[in-house]
Amino acid sequence: MKNMSILVLLGAALLLVNTDASYSKAITINPTGTAALLDGRCGNDDEWHAATKLELPHQAFVYLMHDDESFYICAKGEATDTAVLDLYIEHAETGYLHKFHLSAQMGERVFTDQGWSDPETWILKDWAGFWVPYFGNEDSENGKRPKFYTGLHRQVQVLRKKFPGNTWNMMFGVSIKRDGKWMDLRYPEKAEDEDKSTWATFAFSE
Template sequence: MKNMSKLLLLCASLSFVTSEANASEVIAINSTNKAPLFDGRCDKEEWQSATKFELPAQTSVYLMHDKYSLYVCAKGKSEDYAVIDIYIENAETGHLHRLHASAQLSERLFKGKKWSEPDRWNLKDWSGFWVPYAGTEDSEDGRRPKFLKGSHREMQVLRKKFVGETWNIMISVSGIYHEKRSTAFSFPEKAVDTDKSTWAKFSFAY
């Protein structure tokens, strides 16, 4: 019985979610009592309590929260950039928000017609660990910026930015090297960025 109890506690501390999500399901985001350090790594002990789901090509996404924030981390392979886009519906306005972290951080809005132009570095109640600059390299067009592969993409969204204990979310991870090309994967797998009905419901578990 003791061994069974330990097993149940272990399963509760790290939840695994498949890339398929039923629209009627509500996925619980595990809580944490310590905010993670944004250092480009989500495989350390500080992310062990997170809700985790697997995407193709050895890509993983971790989510956890505390009283004030939602924390997200996307992990790829050593050859990946792991660019992340988090789409969240604003339940008050009905607008969709796209929070983006690549070499820059930016936010876009969708009000029913098309996504707005990116508002770069003017961050309102969120932040993230962008893809680090790693010098320059030669190309056919001359010298160009080079960015560090293999770091993980972390993001923090203050819970006051969106109302409620349940959020409608889509997550996309791009810059993933798969089958000899750079590609992107989403959760839910068949989610569409402009169709919130295809997204997944996430709740803040305690």
């Protein structure tokens, strides 16, 4: 009985060590005292100056921050780029994967055992964002086509009550259009949208 009690204590200690080790590997999301304004702009001289800043290739950046109620993310490229953001978050209790897409439209999809759900375009449940603005038409080889504003950034605000816990498993897909060509970037670099084991763990700094 004594030996069994020792084994139980050792098991509990190992579990605690593993939990602490997992948490220590998490990327810290900086707190903010100012809620983000979803205006398509994030930089070092506005409320995003407090954010955790991740640098991607080709001068693209992702900003992350939080307050007590919300998680904020912003993706940006160079001054004349068009940026598209795909934010993926795992629901820790259901195991479902949620994808938030921001381009000329906004929408959410959920990945379950049945695959990806149909996109819920413009149905925003506990989240909001800043999409790519449209302003008129421009001439192309195929005639008129929509013209989209360049230089603004993609922003998402997710209410923290939507996902449980103070650590979230996430990945980001950022597509940058520069000089007429698209570049697809991911963080982590080798993350796969349907394989949450390839994502990164992020912790809210309380």
